[in-house]
Amino acid sequence: MKKCLGFDSTKSGQLRSTFDVLFTELLSFPIYFPGTSFYRCMQARKIVQKTVRDTLAERLSAPRNKHSDLLDIIIEELRAEETSLSENLAVDIVSALLFGSVFTLSGVIAVAFKSLHDNPDVVHALEQKHIISMYKNQIGYEALSEMDTLHRCIKEAIRMHTSAPVLVRKAHTKFRVHTKEGEEYDIPRGHNILVPTALNNKLTHIYSDPHLYDPDWFGPGREEDKVGGKYSFTTFGGGRHVCPGMALAYLQIKVIWSHLLRNFELKLISSFPKADGSKMNQEPKGKVMISYERHQLM
Numbered sequence: 001m002k003k004c005l006g007f008d009s010t011k012s013g014q015l016r017s018t019f020d021v022l023f024t025e026l027l028s029f030p031i032y033f034p035g036t037s038f039y040r041c042m043q044a045r046k047i048v049q050k051t052v053r054d055t056l057a058e059r060l061s062a063p064r065n066k067h068s069d070l071l072d073i074i075i076e077e078l079r080a081e082e083t084s085l086s087e088n089l090a091v092d093i094v095s096a097l098l099f100g101s102v103f104t105l106s107g108v109i110a111v112a113f114k115s116l117h118d119n120p121d122v123v124h125a126l127e128q129k130h131i132i133s134m135y136k137n138q139i140g141y142e143a144l145s146e147m148d149t150l151h152r153c154i155k156e157a158i159r160m161h162t163s164a165p166v167l168v169r170k171a172h173t174k175f176r177v178h179t180k181e182g183e184e185y186d187i188p189r190g191h192n193i194l195v196p197t198a199l200n201n202k203l204t205h206i207y208s209d210p211h212l213y214d215p216d217w218f219g220p221g222r223e224e225d226k227v228g229g230k231y232s233f234t235t236f237g238g239g240r241h242v243c244p245g246m247a248l249a250y251l252q253i254k255v256i257w258s259h260l261l262r263n264f265e266l267k268l269i270s271s272f273p274k275a276d277g278s279k280m281n282q283e284p285k286g287k288v289m290i291s292y293e294r295h296q297l298m
């Protein structure tokens with residue numbers, strides 16, 4: 001049996017000496033200086049939080065609305081007599097949702113260009129033409145749900161370029177992990193566990209050539225991503241905290257890409273960008289040059 005190399009978060013507080021705390025705090029002090037990216041990030045956070053706070057206040061003072069959107073559900077909870085939701089927490093929840101949905105999406109939309117770049121455009125064009133003629137150019141929810149090729153291309157792009165490369169979990173009870181190779185690891189209670197989604201999506205016993213862009217892994221008759229069970233594809237996390245916005249995310253990406261495919265001829269001029277790992281959600285690194293020409297597919 002192997003003992004895991006880990007970090008016991010229940011003991012870390014006791015282990016840190018005054019010197020240790022002072023030393024780390026002093027070291028991190030320069031990141032608060034104006035001009036640093038952390039400082040700019042904190043300033044931007046203040047603006048976002050003020051906008052959310054003002055919007056909530058405006059809705060709170062308006063007549064009751066019947067749950068037309070998420071903000072109204074939050075407002076209803078704030079109005080309730082017995083509620084554990086404070087205004088500050090509500091602002092944090094909305095800000096976190098903005099972060100969790102907008103930044104992940106923008107990175108993923110950019111990375112989905114991979115599907116066009118590496119795949120012959122004709123595959124998309126055929127699907128789009130078929131859907132346009134079936135739905136008489138009225139592209140709504142049902143038409144989008146039928147775009148299986150586009151769906152698989154997006155899924156493959158985000159398998160290769162996952163936007164949240166690591167997830168963090170805390171072990172509330174001790175447990176044992178058995179590996180495929182027959183090894184065992186004990187995970188003690190209180191330890192933090194890092195789940196490397198980027199590696200997970202490239203396991204060779206699931207994807208025979210994980211660095212190959214192949215949307216048909218997920219296609220009918222193959223469905224190779226099912227080999228490893230429900231954790232074969234972890235771009236949207238997994239388990240209790242799996243992303244509840246996944247279906248919406250696919251839909252939004254398909255809305256944008258279907259529109260681009262039907263109305264523009266796009267070409268990647270620069271080479272496919274590397275991922276910028278310095279951000280919490282990965283984005284393409286550096287400038288990406290794309291040329292476009294308007295066209296009508298039908």
Ligand code: HEM
Nearest residue numbers: 100101104105108163164167235236237241243244245249
């Ligand atoms: C391509 C876009 C997206 C990606 C790649 C993505 C990815 C993820 C991942 C990996 C997690 C799990 C985090 C963890 O386990 O620690 C997560 C959680 C979450 N996502 Fe998304 N997400 C996307 C879009 C969205 C959208 C559009 C929404 C909402 C409108 C959303 C709302 C959430 C929420 C509320 C959670 C927290 C769930 C929980 O902790 O129980 N996400 N997302």
